[in-house]
Amino acid sequence: xxxxxxxxxxxxxxxxxxxxxxxxxxxxxxxxxxxxxxxxxxxxxxxxxxxxxxxxxxxxxxxxxxxxxxxxxxxxxxxxxxxxxxxxxxxxxxxxxxxxxxxxxxxxxxxxxxxxxxxxxxxxxxxxxxxxxxxxxxxxxxxxxxxxxxxxxxxxxxxxxxxxxxxxxxxxxxxxxxxxxxxxxxxxxxxxxxxxxxxxxxxxxxxxxxxxxxxxxxxxxxxxxxxxxxxxxxxxxxxxxxxxxxxxxxxxxxxxxxxxxxxxxxxxxxxxxxxxxxxxxxxxxxxxxxxxxxxxxxxxxxxxxxxxxxxxxxxxxxxxxxxxxxxxxxxxxxxxxxxxxxxxxxxxxxxxxxxxxxxxxxxxxxxxxxxxxxxxxxxxxxxxxxxxxxxxxxxxxxxxxxxxxxxxxxxxxxxxxxxxxxxxxxxxxxxxxxxxxxxxxxxxxxxxxxxxxxxxxxxxxxxxxxxxxxxxxxxxxxxxxxxxxxxxxxxxxxxxxxxxxxxxxxxxxxxxxxxxxxxxxxxxxxxxxxxxxxxxxxxxxxxxxxxxxxxxxxxxxxxxxxxxxxxxxxxxxxxxxxxxxxxxxxxxxxxxxxxxxxxxxxxxxxxxxxxxxxxxxxxxxxxxxxxxxxxx
Amino acid sequence: xxxxxxxxxxxxxxxxxxxxxxxxxxxxxxxxxxxxxxxxxxxxxxxxxxxxxxxxxxxxxxxxxxxxxxxxxxxxxxxxxxxxxxxxxxxxxxxxxxxxxxxxxxxxxxxxxxxxxxxxxxxxxxxxxxxxxxxxxxxxxxxxxxxxxxxxxxxxxxxxxxxxxxxxxxxxxxxxxxxxxxxxxxxxxxxxxxxxxxxxxxxxxxxxxxxxxxxxxxxxxxxxxxxxxxxxxxxxxxxxxxxx
Numbered sequence: 001x002x003x004x005x006x007x008x009x010x011x012x013x014x015x016x017x018x019x020x021x022x023x024x025x026x027x028x029x030x031x032x033x034x035x036x037x038x039x040x041x042x043x044x045x046x047x048x049x050x051x052x053x054x055x056x057x058x059x060x061x062x063x064x065x066x067x068x069x070x071x072x073x074x075x076x077x078x079x080x081x082x083x084x085x086x087x088x089x090x091x092x093x094x095x096x097x098x099x100x101x102x103x104x105x106x107x108x109x110x111x112x113x114x115x116x117x118x119x120x121x122x123x124x125x126x127x128x129x130x131x132x133x134x135x136x137x138x139x140x141x142x143x144x145x146x147x148x149x150x151x152x153x154x155x156x157x158x159x160x161x162x163x164x165x166x167x168x169x170x171x172x173x174x175x176x177x178x179x180x181x182x183x184x185x186x187x188x189x190x191x192x193x194x195x196x197x198x199x200x201x202x203x204x205x206x207x208x209x210x211x212x213x214x215x216x217x218x219x220x221x222x223x224x225x226x227x228x229x230x231x232x233x234x235x236x237x238x239x240x241x242x243x244x245x246x247x248x249x250x251x252x253x254x255x256x257x258x259x260x261x262x263x264x265x266x267x268x269x270x271x272x273x274x275x276x277x278x279x280x281x282x283x284x285x286x287x288x289x290x291x292x293x294x295x296x297x298x299x300x301x302x303x304x305x306x307x308x309x310x311x312x313x314x315x316x317x318x319x320x321x322x323x324x325x326x327x328x329x330x331x332x333x334x335x336x337x338x339x340x341x342x343x344x345x346x347x348x349x350x351x352x353x354x355x356x357x358x359x360x361x362x363x364x365x366x367x368x369x370x371x372x373x374x375x376x377x378x379x380x381x382x383x384x385x386x387x388x389x390x391x392x393x394x395x396x397x398x399x400x401x402x403x404x405x406x407x408x409x410x411x412x413x414x415x416x417x418x419x420x421x422x423x424x425x426x427x428x429x430x431x432x433x434x435x436x437x438x439x440x441x442x443x444x445x446x447x448x449x450x451x452x453x454x455x456x457x458x459x460x461x462x463x464x465x466x467x468x469x470x471x472x473x474x475x476x477x478x479x480x481x482x483x484x485x486x487x488x489x490x491x492x493x494x495x496x497x498x499x500x501x502x503x504x505x506x507x508x509x510x511x512x513x514x515x516x517x518x519x520x521x522x523x524x525x526x527x528x529x530x531x532x533x534x535x536x537x538x539x540x541x542x543x544x545x546x547x548x549x550x551x552x553x554x555x556x557x558x559x560x561x562x563x564x565x566x567x568x569x570x571x572x573x574x575x576x577x578x579x580x581x582x583x584x585x586x587x588x589x590x591x592x593x594x595x596x597x598x599x600x601x602x603x604x605x606x607x608x609x610x611x612x613x614x615x616x617x618x619x620x621x622x623x624x625x626x627x628x629x630x631x632x
Numbered sequence: 633x634x635x636x637x638x639x640x641x642x643x644x645x646x647x648x649x650x651x652x653x654x655x656x657x658x659x660x661x662x663x664x665x666x667x668x669x670x671x672x673x674x675x676x677x678x679x680x681x682x683x684x685x686x687x688x689x690x691x692x693x694x695x696x697x698x699x700x701x702x703x704x705x706x707x708x709x710x711x712x713x714x715x716x717x718x719x720x721x722x723x724x725x726x727x728x729x730x731x732x733x734x735x736x737x738x739x740x741x742x743x744x745x746x747x748x749x750x751x752x753x754x755x756x757x758x759x760x761x762x763x764x765x766x767x768x769x770x771x772x773x774x775x776x777x778x779x780x781x782x783x784x785x786x787x788x789x790x791x792x793x794x795x796x797x798x799x800x801x802x803x804x805x806x807x808x809x810x811x812x813x814x815x816x817x818x819x820x821x822x823x824x825x826x827x828x829x830x831x832x833x834x835x836x837x838x839x840x841x842x843x844x845x846x847x848x849x850x851x852x853x854x855x856x857x858x859x860x861x862x863x864x865x866x867x868x869x870x871x872x873x874x875x876x
Binding site: 134136137172192197199223224330331354356402404406407408460462464520544545 | 722726727729730731732733737771772792
């Protein structure tokens with residue numbers, strides 16, 4: 001989970017696997033190949049002569065000690081997985097030396113099994129719900145409960161230091177158990193989680209005395225009327241990062257100010273929208289050493305008028321000489337934008353995606369951001385604003401353009417013009433998420449040629465099945481060019497009018513694609529077939545509202561065990577089709593669900609969600625989920 | 633089915649839908665009401681609305697599929713036409729923008745409107761009340777202004793307190809006070825019911841007055857076992873009878 005220093009970004013992209021070159025391999029407890037030539041019984045531990053079976057203990061022992069010492073430096077999950085498959089000795093050594101555990105699907109393996117294999121883990125990452133749950137495509141209470149993990153880890157890893165969760169259901173009780181069980185707990189990162197309130201936060205901050213990192217990103221926190229900021233210990237803290245910009249509750253500012261004052265190691269601070277600019281000033285003055293700042297509202301507190309209290313915001317920013325990452329601006333008062341000028345030339349990351357500003361308002365800022373590598377913004381800046389970005393930000397690696405108005409038939413302030421300008425100016429681009437109402441194949445093709453470093457390409461043409469608005473043709477050629485020309489592409493999201501041809505391109509050229517997101521696209525089963533047969537590295541496939549049926553589903557039988565999951569909602573699948581898969585692949589958990597909680601029992605269903613698992617059907621399914629189990 | 637397809641091409645879909653909301657008013661249609669809610673997922677209050685629509689989500693999707701697969705030529709000629717395509721009903725989860733972000737953007741719209749109109753000082757735009765549930769160690773706060781109906785409120789409560797189910801609430805999402813035997817069944821059961829303390833300090837069963845009136849008069853919420861709330865039933869039924 002170490003940050004890539006060349007792409008500083010919010011913690012949510014730490015969870016993204018696309019920046020990590022090696023594809024994630026989950027725990028697979030497959031058969032362990034034994035060495036043919038040597039008998040590696042490999043009893044680890046001290047003392048020659050403790051081994052039972054083998055013939056030459058001493059060299060094995062040395063080799064093993066060397067191995068363990070070397071493996072400590074091996075951080076890549078894929079490499080570790082490969083190492084563990086060499087022989088039993090290596091398997092054991094790897095298991096003992098793995099200190100960071102990554103669970104890509106909380107239901108693929110049980111806590112008991114994971115903790116039994118890896119006994120010396122200090123840091124755990126767990127991912128739960130599939131991504132489409134973020135868009136209300138799945139009822140609440142589907143699952144992904146942290147509880148069984150916390151209870152297992154409480155016994156297995158009392159020395160646990162770090163827990164990162166994405167899309168998990170976390171309760172206050174879970175947090176309380178966590179706080180009680182791990183005396184040396186240091187880092188809690190919650191991305192897109194829910195189920196707990198400020199009470200849970202209060203327990204964590206008061207009991208985890210070694211806490212260095214508390215990062216909440218796009219996580220829902222219920223308001224329990226508990227003053228959690230006051231619950232930090234009174235003495236100096238070890239806090240390095242405190243991010244609570246997504247917490248919608250009011251906080252006690254005086255307590256926060258005192259907290260910041262007694263946190264000399266604090267480098268990252270992201271405030272929520274209830275912190276006014278005046279309060280921000282007071283905090284910045286106390287913490288000029290900050291590297292990452294989320295500004296809160298960037299507006300006056302209610303009831304105050306401008307001019308009431310003119311603070312020297314410019315100096316406050318100028319004093320933060322280490323500031324490289326700026327975000328917030330939740331209720332931005334435009335008059336205060338110039339305050340950030342002193343830091344612009346140092347910024348590597350800027351998130352203006354909650355600030356509804358125009359191109360003219362953006363230009364004075366962006367024209368100074370020569371070092372910018374990550375930029376999140378609203379489409380209110382229009383194509384003109386994007387041109388300004390392209391002119392200055394030559395180092396840009398990641399761009400996200402979000403819609404102010406997330407509706408299908410709204411006005412589109414950005415278009416192919418902006419995309420093409422970016423592709424011309426930002427040649428080092430690696431990752432793009434672009435929402436628009438109009439697009440052309442030409443612009444997408446241009447980007448495929450100009451930005452050969454692209455790893456992530458996510459284009460969302462908001463009108464469903466909308467063609468190239470100049471030629472009237474499907475967007476097949478554009479996306480085809482992306483998979484053809486961007487040789488490092490691992491993540492792709494498509495949109496607009498797409499025929500099966502687009503998918504034939506993806507299957508033919510998208511050999512490194514691991515994550516594919518499809519909506520309202522394709523003509524027939526062929527489309528999905530092309531992808532399942534061609535994309536050998538495909539791990540995560542999410543499809544909605546596309547005409548793919550049972551035949552297409554069956555064409556992926558050879559590959560499903562290599563995937564983390566397949567999601568298909570509102571497609572042309574039948575129950576029989578899903579049963580066929582469940583019968584063929586017993587280690588796959590095949591969930592079918594309805595999207596409305598209260599619906600009657602019936603044959604039809606809305607969603608298929610299937611994933612490999614060592615554990616078989618989970619025991620915590622809600623009423624609207626059915627798991628297809630052959631033989632039952 | 634084919635006639636539906638023909639209808640869709642020419643008519644504004646909105647004309648054929650049955651929606652909640654005042655007749656002739658409001659732009660929100662199927663699944664994306666613009667509540668300025670920041671906490672709690674709204675997802676399923678939206679899909680409940682869907683059930684009351686003449687055209688179900690499946691039909692909608694079928695229609696869209698039919699258009700795409702059937703007549704690409706027609707589509708092409710449509711787009712060469714400079715006028716915009718007919719307005720489509722909003723679909724759940726599309727465009728794929730997280731609720732968190734959508735809520736914030738819609739909240740900004742309403743607050744920007746307010747700053748244009750008002751000269752200073754916030755109007756009471758929130759109505760926070762404490763919610764406790766018998767047996768639960770944590771109490772929550774909710775902003776009643778985030779919800780537009782009893783159903784939305786009860787959905788939100790069921791997410792906050794997992795033992796609180798909405799099973800007895802019928803299609804309207806609230807207790808049917810006119811049906812005395814049903815009410816008594818509920819109150820005799822071990823199901824939880826929401827009650828509230830009103831301005832006068834009296835404890836009442838939630839749902840006895842129209843929603844707007846409830847938001848104004850509710851000071852505090854308490855979810856208790858039906859059997860404990862039995863004493864509150866007569867008052868509630870009287871109120872209802874008195875009104876109708």
